[in-house]
Amino acid sequence: MAHKSRITKPLLLLLLLLTALLLVQFADSEDSGGEARGSRSVDLPTRQTLRENFFANRQALFIYGAGDARFSDRYLQTIRNYQSRARRIDIEIKSDRDVLESDWQGKTVFLVGTLQSNRLLERLNDRLPVQFTPEGFAFAGKRYPEARDRITLLYPNPYDSRYALNLLGGNSDEALLKELEQSSGFIFGITGDYRIMRGEDCLVFGLFSQETTSRWQFDPASYRDFSAETVSALRTPNYNFHWHNLSGATGAAEETARRLDRAMENARKLLGITETLPPIDYHIYPNFEDKGLVTGNTDLSSADFSRYAVASVVCREIRGDDFSRDARLLLRRRYGEPRQQVLETGLSIYLSDAWRGKGYRYWAARLHLSGNGAPLSDLLDNELLVQESPLVMEPLAGTLVAYLVNRWGGIDSLLERYRQWSPDPAESELLASGWEAYLDSLAAEFTEDIRRDREVFPRSEDFQKGFCHAHEGYRIYNGYLSALSDQALARLASLGSNAVSITPFSYMGDPRRPNFLRHSRGAGSENDESIIHAALSAKALGMTVMLKPHIWLGRSWPGEIEMQNEQDWEAFFQYYYRWMRHYALLGEMYEVENLCVGVELVRATVGQEARWRELIARLRGLYSGKITYAANWGSEFEKVVFWDALDYIGLNCYYPLSEKDNPSDADLQAGAARIAETIEAVQQRYRKPVLLTEIGFTSTAAPWKQPHEVAGGRPVDTSSQARCYEAVLSELHGKSWLRGIYWWKWPTYLDYGGAANNDFTPNGKPAEEVVARWYGEKW
Structure with a gap:
């Protein structure tokens, strides 16, 4: 890249x-x-x-x-x-x-x-x-x-x-x-x-x-x-329910409402709340897009403390109605905000129902058993609790509250300490060892379930005729979680594509200084919900999905990331592990078949073999799919030495096809052959199958010379792009060591492309016809 x-x-x-x-x-x-x-x-x-x-x-x-x-x-x-x-x-x-x-x-x-x-x-x-x-x-x-x-x-x-x-x-x-x-x-x-x-x-x-x-x-x-499109449909003493664009699905919504009302009654009874509280305004949406457009928030479920309201998405495998946000509203209204935020977070998860499908206890056991949990000190750090992955911190917080309820002799004792509790170092050390033992017993309870789930995790053995599905729209209605993105994926499937990569981003301001790598959370960004929606939409079309997190550096690129001393390298890899752990767990939860654990980190791979092996091993304990790394073309790809620790050798392939201004088709074919020889030489050393995790050409004159360069303001030349596609696909077809190609890029809305577009996408251009012809072949 x-x-x-x-x-x-x-x-x-x-x-x-x-x-x-x-x-x-x-x-x-x-x-x-x-x-x-x-x-x-x-x-x-x-x-x-x-x-x-x-x-x-x-x-x-x-x-x-x-x-x-x-x-x-x-x-x-x-x-x-x-x-x-x-x-x-x-x-x-x-x-x-x-x-x-x-x-x-x-x-x-x-x-x-x-x-x-x-x-x-x-x-x-x-x-x-x-x-x-x-x-x-x-x-x-x-x-x-x-x-x-x-x-x-x-x-x-x-x-x-x-x-x-x-x-x-x-x-x-x-x-x-x-x-x-x-x-x-x-x-x-x-x-x-x-x-x-x-x-x-x-x-x-x-x-x-x-x-x-x-x-x-x-x-x-x-x-x-x-x-x-909004119907105020059902009222109970605990809730006012509102359906949004749920025509034809009101029966399921009513069942959800009755279940939530029962959960609220049970929670009030457990917590000993007898006084009358105002009903929660509960809004049910059929998809993330509608929720985001109406509220500006695309979270699976979100609580609005000022309005005493919850908004959740409920559809297909998407279940935001797990009661955790309702419980958080109830706790805040009745007990106020605790000094230790983990109590509010943890108690709301403790009261939840089927958190992320299998329940918080199962996912906490997965984290602990695989060695990917978080220490108690992380959970007691209010700032870190918010910054860190909610997929990691929420189930662990739920188990901490469960442990404290047992240790302190019941829920009433926990509620007595709820507002003011803040353990000193001695108490924290004592609690940490006790909580660790509690997690050990929890992991033992779920060991067999976890083993069985890992065995049946979906794996695709088909050749991956892929594209990088690019989040080109940042306005909710045109990004990963939109109906337009679904249409774009359907169009891609019609061309014979059976695989897509999906890319969330984090940001580094300075490639030479480590910083905490945040997960995208904005409503229009590549947030978790957008990743989930795009992955499920692709899988519904029969596609294999690769989750491919990427560090964004503004005007630089990941290849510039290079720490200046050992201490900073250690901090960088700690931050990187935390960030990648989140996506490994997300991929596991939603059965994403492939995980790419890095992209073009040229100066952070060669010479850092031990750290990468440790990272890959830890993530393997949590994630059951296949793992690759997307090396930059050239020196990095040819010098990385930890390919044996991965399932696939991954290459972002932007080797030039020709240095000529006007090469013949035979010249371009010869260039593709030289590239194939370079790739095969690496493959033969490690005996691992290869994925071209990225390859592409702009729709400009002579894109074969510097394929990685952006189009900028250069004139459109769609025929040259098509010639490059033809040369690459014809040369790579039938290579036994190759297991997939991911072209850069296919947009989240189909208006991006066409005869006047000079960018990488082949959408609406002659190269699209080349793709359809070759992806129609058996590979």
Whole structure:
């Protein structure tokens, strides 16, 4: 992979203020000027063109409402805060009183205010798809009159449609300012082309048409009215249940409601709670995407302490209704927040039902028996408890509470200590040994179940005709957990592909200094839920899945990671192990067939053999699938010496096919043959099958010369990409030592690609036909 970077991610990280322009779907582009009003749809630019034009000139105008003195200074100060953090962007700030029509020309515009504070809103009523009146604003035939109602809108600039207008409008300046101040500017990174919010909830979300003859017109097929899809269905003394888009599944939801109500009654009885408490508002969603679009949170289940509400996803193998978040709400309401957060976390898991399918006791036994558990000191560290993997810490916290209940003589004794307990070192040492013994007995209880589960863990022996499924969309509706991603996977399967890799990311700011490697948790990121959804969707199509975690370094790449002393190397590998342990457990829980334990860590592999062998051995104790490592092409691949510890030799294969500007097909074939010989030489030393964990070519001229290089602004040449695919596939077909090929890359939404796209994806290009032909063959 070397210097090949994913295009979307660095742009996303680049700006706080201007992320709205990253809402794009990579559609075919047309450029146009002139005013939006009166322009034909065919003349208006696509989202992609709006984005490209912005990044070409990096000029932005921020217009705030100055009509109400109570708010104008706050608007100005908030915008100036954004301005101070923007990088390489020329931001001009003007009030609605000062701006001229000519100021809108040649730049992207951000417009904020209400009808009362910003007089431009009334002037734009006939130029935009939203209309502002004293009675509220109207959109798509519905009026939104409440003070909490607000709309974010992405639309062509009405005075220069080559650029975008990003609007945040509503009925209350206080509500708008609250959102601006709390969001640090990310409000303009809206999901979709428009979104209507009421308080914390999304009422409406959608996209405008991008078809040539109806561009930027209302598209009913892409319009979601979440308020109309929500049914307040069932009330009990403990709950108010709300179904979201559950047509045809209400029977199962009602059974879930009855089960949760029984669990609440049992929990109240166990905890001795007799007083009346308000009912929990419990929201059930059919998928992560809907939950994320409505709430901004895609977690399996989430608790909102301020609103006394729980939102959970319940579908297929996805069960967020395990009662753990309900229990946490109950504990916080009745007992407050404890000094040791592990008590709240652990007691909520102790009260849960079938946590992650098999229950917290089973997964804690898996961690302990495999030597992948966490010490008591980690659980007693409130900050680390939150930072670390919830898949690791939650079941262990549940067992700690179970142990304390036994040790202290019952739940009542634990509740007496609940708020103030904080053990000193002596007590911690005593508890650690007792808890260890408790975990030993727990592991013995589950040993046979674990052995049997490991034996039946799914393994694919088929040749892996794969693609790297790339998370190209960071707006929930176009990422891994979306219906669009499901459609993209289905399209990929139709080409004969039977395998995909899925990649979560962590971040290092400095490749020479170790830091804790966090797991992605943002709603639009490659978080756990997005990984789970994509993996289950691929498996439902009969695909083998590889989980391939990757360290992101912004403008650098993993090959630059190199510690400067032994102490830092030790810290780096400790952090790395914790991070990879999370994904090994995630892969085990959701039966992901392959795990890639590293990607292109050129300076952290050669010379670090012992540490890698230890890491692989520890992860094998927890994860039952097959393991590989994705070495960078060249020196790393040829010098790594721990291939014998893995199931597959993994190669991110970006060896050049030819140095010529205009090679013949025979030249490209010969280049592919030379690469195959290099790979086979390594394979013969270690006698392990090979996976090309990445290989790819951009749709540009002469991509065979430096296959790892990003396309940048180079002209499109899809035929050259197809020639490279043909040379590689024809040469590798029939190689007995090869067990799979993963092409870089296949996007999470199919608008990314096509004849005008110069990136790595073959989607909608001649190379796609080459793939379909060769993947249709027996390998």
